[in-house]
Amino acid sequence: FLASTGRHRDHMGNEIDEQPAVARRVLDVFTPGIADGRLWGGAGLPPLDEIDRVTILGCGTSLHAGRAVAGVFSRLGGLPTRTLVASEAAHEVWEPRTLVIALSQSGETADVLRALDGLPERDRTLLALTNNPSSTLARRADAVLDCLAGPEIGVAATKTFIAQVLTGACLALSGLSASARADGLAIDGDLRALAATPDALAAALDAWRGRAAELATEFVTSPGFLFLGRGSGLVYAAEGALKLKELSYRWTEHQPAGELKHGPLALVDAGTPVFVVDNGDPRLEVDVAEIHARGGRVLRVGERVLTVGGLPLHLPRTGPSWGPLETVVPLQMFARELALRLRRDVDKPRNLAKSVTVA
Ligand code: G6P
Numbered sequence: 001f002l003a004s005t006g007r008h009r010d011h012m013g014n015e016i017d018e019q020p021a022v023a024r025r026v027l028d029v030f031t032p033g034i035a036d037g038r039l040w041g042g043a044g045l046p047p048l049d050e051i052d053r054v055t056i057l058g059c060g061t062s063l064h065a066g067r068a069v070a071g072v073f074s075r076l077g078g079l080p081t082r083t084l085v086a087s088e089a090a091h092e093v094w095e096p097r098t099l100v101i102a103l104s105q106s107g108e109t110a111d112v113l114r115a116l117d118g119l120p121e122r123d124r125t126l127l128a129l130t131n132n133p134s135s136t137l138a139r140r141a142d143a144v145l146d147c148l149a150g151p152e153i154g155v156a157a158t159k160t161f162i163a164q165v166l167t168g169a170c171l172a173l174s175g176l177s178a179s180a181r182a183d184g185l186a187i188d189g190d191l192r193a194l195a196a197t198p199d200a201l202a203a204a205l206d207a208w209r210g211r212a213a214e215l216a217t218e219f220v221t222s223p224g225f226l227f228l229g230r231g232s233g234l235v236y237a238a239e240g241a242l243k244l245k246e247l248s249y250r251w252t253e254h255q256p257a258g259e260l261k262h263g264p265l266a267l268v269d270a271g272t273p274v275f276v277v278d279n280g281d282p283r284l285e286v287d288v289a290e291i292h293a294r295g296g297r298v299l300r301v302g303e304r305v306l307t308v309g310g311l312p313l314h315l316p317r318t319g320p321s322w323g324p325l326e327t328v329v330p331l332q333m334f335a336r337e338l339a340l341r342l343r344r345d346v347d348k349p350r351n352l353a354k355s356v357t358v359a
Helices: 011-017 019-033 038-042 060-077 110-117 136-140 159-177 184-218 231-248 257-262 284-293 325-341
Strands: 053-058 081-085 098-104 124-130 143-146 224-229 251-256 273-277 297-301 305-308 311-314
Touching: 011 019, 011 325, 019 038, 019 159, 019 184, 038 159, 053 060, 053 110, 060 081, 060 098, 060 124, 060 159, 060 184, 060 231, 098 110, 098 159, 110 136, 124 136, 124 159, 143 159, 159 184, 159 325, 184 325, 224 231, 224 257, 231 251, 231 273, 231 325, 251 257, 257 284, 273 284, 273 325, 284 297, 297 325
Parallel strands: 053 081, 053 098, 098 124, 124 143, 224 251, 224 273, 273 297
Antiparallel strands: 305 311
């Protein structure tokens, strides 16, 4: 796939716009192998019923993608699933019958490769989920899945995040389809949500193009931003906070909304911007009321009704097991718009590299 050439002067803007097309490509390739378990088996993975636990590791945005994928294994399959920050995996105790999924768009991140040094040779399977199937990580893995994002030039990962979440979700659904652990009805719901994803991403882009720019103008002098979510929405709050800090150099913090009252609420004052990722959890209404009561500005992402081709598309109240993926789009757009207003280089944020190959 060619690097994107689009209507923006920066790569990041074009890569954000490309996300619905990337999602379509991933789903065209991987969806046919879900229902019969072919995607899972074809990758050379042992049947899911021979696996006792899943450990997912990565850094930065890939770690967040891994957390979203973990939700599919745990929510739909009831599998014990952990996510590990790769740089903290040194003293990990690896148990037998573990599926290890290492996510890295470059496949060259030193922290990820080093985390695998401690992995036992036997009784585990290592799957690489990467945008570079000829990378060092891919060569070290027992199985490789290419997330098909195409070249990503912007240092801040955007379309590789979408591609990793969807590829990982397809893989997990494929393994679960052939497994006794699975909840068939829930899988059907997730398959419908998968099919709707490209349109949901496109609708989020359309809905937020003007709004992200307006909000960036309004909050250009704000020193800090809070990002809240619950359950499956939390990982998108984390990704939004990461995007905003790396691009704008503003302080950001993400928290499970239930933790507000245990500390972060002290940060909320008149006008404090607080992004709330709505995954349909009714408890978020109480969280939003708490912020309003302190004068905070609630910026909600995750409309439950999107307009696609002029028609309303109703998203399920509870959402799919990987969470409200489309909510990352407005968060990426806001981060870019704010950074542009602050005259930051959105493709090359200071102090950061696309791929960190030294530990
Ligand atoms: C760097 C990049 C991040 C990226 C992380 C992991 O820190 O700046 O955008 O998420 O590495 O990269 P990987 O190639 O392993 O996905």
